[in-house]
Each structure stands twice: as structure tokens, then as C-alpha cells.
Amino acid sequence: xxxxxxxxxxxxxxxxxxxxxNCTSSSIFNTWLWYKxxxxxxxxxxxxxxKAGELTSNGRLTAQFGITRKDSFxxxxxxxxxxxxxxxxxxxxxxxxxxxxxxxxxxxxxxP
Amino acid sequence: GAVVSQHPSRVICKSGTSVKIECRSxxxxxxxxxxxxxxxxxxxxxxxxxxxxxxxxxxxxxxKDKFLINHASLTLSTLTVTSAHxxxxxxxxxxxxxxxxxxxxxxxxxxxxxxxx
Numbered sequence: 040x041x042x043x044x045x046x047x048x049x050x051x052x053x054x055x056x057x058x059x060x061n062c063t064s065s066s067i068f069n070t071w072l073w074y075k076x077x078x079x080x081x082x083x084x085x086x087x088x089x090k091a092g093e094l095t096s097n098g099r100l101t102a103q104f105g106i107t108r109k110d111s112f113x114x115x116x117x118x119x120x121x122x123x124x125x126x127x128x129x130x131x132x133x134x135x136x137x138x139x140x141x142x143x144x145x146x147x148x149x150x151p
Numbered sequence: 152g153a154v155v156s157q158h159p160s161r162v163i164c165k166s167g168t169s170v171k172i173e174c175r176s177x178x179x180x181x182x183x184x185x186x187x188x189x190x191x192x193x194x195x196x197x198x199x200x201x202x203x204x205x206x207x208x209x210x211x212x213x214x215k216d217k218f219l220i221n222h223a224s225l226t227l228s229t230l231t232v233t234s235a236h237x238x239x240x241x242x243x244x245x246x247x248x249x250x251x252x253x254x255x256x257x258x259x260x261x262x263x264x265x266x267x268x
Contacts (some may be wrong), residue, residue: 070255081157081244081259082195095253127194130254137183137248139257141194 041066041132045142046150052118053150060145061112070131071104071111072139076120077124087124118149154178155247157260164235165268172230172263174245181224181247185257186218201228204237236265 045062045105060070070089074082086097088104088111095102101114111130115122128142154177162169163224182203187195198240199220207220217239219231228247232239242264246257 055228069153072256074259079242079262079264081155081246084153084258086257087254089253097253108258137255138185138200143194 041140043066043128043130043140043142045128045145047145048143049146049148051150054118054120056118058118058147059112060126060128061110062130063110064130065109066107067133068130068140069108070100071078072128072129073100073113074104074129075110075124076127082127089110095105099129109119110112115147118147120149120151123147123149152256153249153256155258155260157263159263160261161266163266163268165188166236167234168263169231169233170235172243172245173230174228174246174247174260174266176249178256179247179249179251181228181249182225183248183250184222184228185227185246185248186220186230187244187246189244189262195210195244198230199234203244207257232265239266240267242263256260 043062072087073085076082080081086102091108092106115123125144125146127144129139158173161200184201186198189195198213199255201220201222209215222228244262246259249256
């Protein structure tokens with residue numbers, strides 16, 4: 040089946056720093072979604088991307104849908120302690136499936 | 152908007168009992184809902200796709216007779232873990248698909264922590 044390779048698996052940064060994470064696949068995706076999950080909670084949708092090349096911001100978050108449709112990145116600027124959590128990329132493969140394919144997640148730690 | 156609730160948030164039960172988990176889309180209608188299971192430090196594992204008014208579609212390896220899914224309305228899906236055993240202990244999360252206005256997004260509930268003694 041299709042897989043999403045998410046990197047890095049974890050990051051330790053200082054408060055105020057920017058952080059970037061990405062997802063890649065060997066096959067194309069029709070949509071890319073970025074989620075954040077706090078411990079003991081369900082994932083929360085951060086940004087949804089629908090078109091190749093699309094660049095979308097949500098506050099300090101910026102995400103882009105790669106031109107090749109095989110990758111996406113998420114940037115967080117000026118990190119704060121509450122950015123701590125696990126970030127998942129997810130996507131819809133072609134074919135009309137409603138099922139999401141998930142990356143394995145990136146654990147972010149922000150040191151105050 | 153796009154809020155999904157899940158109940159209960161935490162349940163502890165004895166081995167052999169059945170447990171029902173409810174998933175509700177509070178401010179939108181969802182013809183499709185999904186049930187996931189998540190083990191510690193792992194990503195979400197899709198168990199089944201729940202379609203309103205029809206039978207659920209289960210992923211390979213998921214026992215449909217053990218994990219009963221009912222999607223009786225456009226805002227409610229239920230997952231019943233029948234004859235629960237300790238190995239069924241896990242974090243169960245539902246999501247609801249928001250497809251209005253050209254969107255194709257899943258919004259997740261807060262999850263249910265199941266512990267089977």
C-alpha cells in the first residue's frame with residue numbers, strides 16, 4: 040500500500056526557534072493534511088492542502104503541497120512551549136478513497 | 152465548526168464484557184466516519200470505515216464480529232467492543248469526514264482510553 044515517510048521522527052528545539060518537517064511518498068497524493076496530537080487526545084487538523092503548489096498559512100504555521108504531489112512540508116515559526124506534541128502528515132491517494140494514509144509522526148519538544 | 156465528540160473518554164471493564172463507544176459530529180453531518188486504534192508512540196491504525204445507513208467496511212485483520220460498528224444517523228457512529236480481552240486495551244479514536252463545500256477533511260474525536268482488566 041501507499042506510505043508516507045515523515046521526517047524527522049523527533050526534534051528538540053529552543054523556544055523561539057523555527058522548525059520544519061516534511062512528508063514524502065513514492066506515489067502521488069490528491070490532498071495533504073497536517074495534524075497535531077497532544078498526549079491522550081485526538082489529532083487536531085492544522086492545515087489542509089488541495090492543489091499542487093498550494094501554500095497555506097494558519098497563524099505561525101505554513102504548509103505547502105509539493106509540485107510533484109509527492110511531498111509536503113510544515114513550518115512552525117517562533118515556536119512556543121504549547122507547540123509541543125506529535126505532528127502527523129496525512130494524505131488522500133488518488134482513486135477517490137476517503138481513507139487517509141498517515142505518516143508515523145514527528146515528536147516535537149520545545150525547551151523554554 | 153467541525154467538532155467531533157466521543158464518549159466515554161475513559162472506560163475500565165472486566166474481561167468478557169462489551170463496551171460501546173459513541174462518536175458524534177456536533178456541527179456537521181458526516182456520511183462517513185472512521186474508527187482508529189492507536190498504540191503508544193505509534194501512528195493511527197484504521198480499523199474500519201463507517202457509512203451511514205450501510206454496513207461498515209473493515210480493514211484487513213480487524214474482526215467485524217468483535218468490533219461492531221453502527222452508523223445509524225448522519226451524526227452518530229458507535230463502536231462496540233464485544234467480549235473484551237486485555238489485548239483490546241488501547242486508545243480508540245473516531246473521525247468524521249467533512250465533505251461539504253469541496254472539502255475532504257477528517258476531524259477527530261478526543262479518543263477513548265479502554266482498559267480491560
